[in-house]
Amino acid sequence: MAQASIGDSEFDRGTAVTPREPGVYDAQLSPGWTIMNVLSGGYLLATIGRALGDALPHPHPFAVSAHYLTPSVPGPAVVRTETIRSGRTLSTGQASLFQTEEDGSEVERIRVLASYGDLETLPDDVRTTAKPPAIPPLEHCVSTADGPSQPGDFSMIDRLAMRIDPATIGWAVGAPSGTGEMRAWFALADGRDADPLSLLLTVDALPPTSFELGLRGWTPTIELTIHVRCRPAPGPLRVAIATRNLAGGFLEEDAEVWDSADRLVAQARQLARAPRD
Amino acid sequence: MAQASIGDSEFDRGTAVTPREPGVYDAQLSPGWTIMNVLSGGYLLATIGRALGDALPHPHPFAVSAHYLTPSVPGPAVVRTETIRSGRTLSTGQASLFQTEEDGSEVERIRVLASYGDLETLPDDVRTTAKPPAIPPLEHCVSTADGPSQPGDFSMIDRLAMRIDPATIGWAVGAPSGTGEMRAWFALADGRDADPLSLLLTVDALPPTSFELGLRGWTPTIELTIHVRCRPAPGPLRVAIATRNLAGGFLEEDAEVWDSADRLVAQARQLARAPRD
Numbered sequence: 387m388a389q390a391s392i393g394d395s396e397f398d399r400g401t402a403v404t405p406r407e408p409g410v411y412d413a414q415l416s417p418g419w420t421i422m423n424v425l426s427g428g429y430l431l432a433t434i435g436r437a438l439g440d441a442l443p444h445p446h447p448f449a450v451s452a453h454y455l456t457p458s459v460p461g462p463a464v465v466r467t468e469t470i471r472s473g474r475t476l477s478t479g480q481a482s483l484f485q486t487e488e489d490g491s492e493v494e495r496i497r498v499l500a501s502y503g504d505l506e507t508l509p510d511d512v513r514t515t516a517k518p519p520a521i522p523p524l525e526h527c528v529s530t531a532d533g534p535s536q537p538g539d540f541s542m543i544d545r546l547a548m549r550i551d552p553a554t555i556g557w558a559v560g561a562p563s564g565t566g567e568m569r570a571w572f573a574l575a576d577g578r579d580a581d582p583l584s585l586l587l588t589v590d591a592l593p594p595t596s597f598e599l600g601l602r603g604w605t606p607t608i609e610l611t612i613h614v615r616c617r618p619a620p621g622p623l624r625v626a627i628a629t630r631n632l633a634g635g636f637l638e639e640d641a642e643v644w645d646s647a648d649r650l651v652a653q654a655r656q657l658a659r660a661p662r663d
Numbered sequence: 664m665a666q667a668s669i670g671d672s673e674f675d676r677g678t679a680v681t682p683r684e685p686g687v688y689d690a691q692l693s694p695g696w697t698i699m700n701v702l703s704g705g706y707l708l709a710t711i712g713r714a715l716g717d718a719l720p721h722p723h724p725f726a727v728s729a730h731y732l733t734p735s736v737p738g739p740a741v742v743r744t745e746t747i748r749s750g751r752t753l754s755t756g757q758a759s760l761f762q763t764e765e766d767g768s769e770v771e772r773i774r775v776l777a778s779y780g781d782l783e784t785l786p787d788d789v790r791t792t793a794k795p796p797a798i799p800p801l802e803h804c805v806s807t808a809d810g811p812s813q814p815g816d817f818s819m820i821d822r823l824a825m826r827i828d829p830a831t832i833g834w835a836v837g838a839p840s841g842t843g844e845m846r847a848w849f850a851l852a853d854g855r856d857a858d859p860l861s862l863l864l865t866v867d868a869l870p871p872t873s874f875e876l877g878l879r880g881w882t883p884t885i886e887l888t889i890h891v892r893c894r895p896a897p898g899p900l901r902v903a904i905a906t907r908n909l910a911g912g913f914l915e916e917d918a919e920v921w922d923s924a925d926r927l928v929a930q931a932r933q934l935a936r937a938p939r940d
């Protein structure tokens with residue numbers, strides 16, 4: 387397969403938006419980004435993020451906060467954006483993704499607040515004390531495509547080249563570690579390089595940490611915020627996710643994304659409902 | 664001094680909101696919550712959170728995401744809320760804080776998305792692997808009121824009973840540790856117990872982590888998200904804040920708040936501009 391490029395790839399086609407009028411964008415949510423029978427929250431966020439990147443005067447998501455309202459389904463959707471503030475180095479916007487029900491009513495799926503900037507203009511200073519995740523070489527990790535087949539629609543897995551650290555994949559063989567941690571190599575299957583927009587997909591693309599806590603059900607996201615801190619260098623990404631506070635029927639999931647140049651390119655946290663089982 | 668109570672305290676008076684019409688609230692931002700010459704971002708968030716708690720059908724903030732637009736000043740303000748979705752266990756709302764400029768124009772200061780619920784209805788399960796911060800007993804920590812006086816308005820310090828772990832207060836004597844971590848005991852000075860609303864103040868009340876990184880200037884918040892996970896038990900709180908990724912002129916600051924019953928009651932993360940010096 388020829389290597390896909392930024393702008394001409396499955397991810398770009400799946401998250402494409404078409405301006406309908408100023409600030410309003412049509413999208414076609416693709417069933418190909420379904421995981422555990424629901425559209426990936428990260429895929430939806432990337433679609434909204436693409437609309438905001440067009441509507442706002444700055445190109446790159448710096449801080450994006452999404453509150454998930456109702457489950458999205460494959461098919462047409464509309465993203466309505468509002469420019470709240472345009473500053474010199476940052477602009478702030480709001481966006482909502484809507485879908486039309488059979489009765490013709492428009493239902494809001496997700497609402498987002500976002501601060502956009504230009505990653506190319508940032509100074510080069512790096513005083514990061516965080517260390518990249520300790521993860522074995524890619525060839526020693528486990529491809530999700532090799533995992534046991536599970537009931538339901540997991541189409542998104544075919545679009546990702548993900549290899550999970552064997553130390554954090556006990557859940558796949560009925561022996562979850564109980565640690566609430568998972569680490570993986572991550573790339574898009576068609577070879578498209580990562581960019582700031584695809585990081586919005588990446589931070590919510592691994593199997594949920596709750597699997598390694600021995601909980602197998604769906605973990606619906608209530609809120610997810612991502613900070614994009616650097617344009618990712620070409621090459622596979624390393625993603626580490628962790629849950630440290632599972633209590634009262636909710637859990638947080640933290641995600642870090644590191645690029646091939648050992649830069650921490652994105653940090654994200656979500657609040658999700660813990661599965662019942 | 665008689666102990667203040669929830670509903671009758673400096674914090675409650677400072678964050679009071681008065682309904683003007685359905686969903687719209689008048690507030691009076693108090694200069695008493697100023698720190699480094701600006702109104703505390705956590706104080707402003709608590710004021711907005713109080714309005715949302717009145718407007719939404721659920722009482723407690725579960726996940727609150729705030730994007731800071733322009734600096735607020737002491738004086739009148741108005742909080743405009745919108746109920747986006749009312750569910751059985753969670754409701755989602757939006758709020759903006761506005762102030763009127765001298766020329767009569769209304770300027771937006773902060774925009775917020777929030778999911779509210781009822782902490783009293785949550786099950787008792789706790790499988791938290793995070794550990795409370797290692798912090799010396801309160802009497803071995805350093806009161807911020809005892810610190811060297813600094814130029815500018817730090818009125819908020821008088822309203823807090825904060826004692827910082829001596830291991831993380833090197834910045835106050837010109838010897839920052841360089842670790843980007845700070846730990847402190849935290850209470851309101853008038854003795855009012857913590858509640859879900861006051862946690863919105865607490866997660867942004869410590870001196871910035873950048874002080875311990877040797878940077879002394881203002882660290883303006885761009886975005887802050889807090890998850891409130893449990894009603895805090897009476898007694899002093901322990902707060903740990905940390906920065907692991909200072910790069911490109913920005914930094915993240917993570918905050919954890921633990922109560923006297925060793926429950927992790929709140930988790931927050933903010934993206935801020937790094938000081939220039």
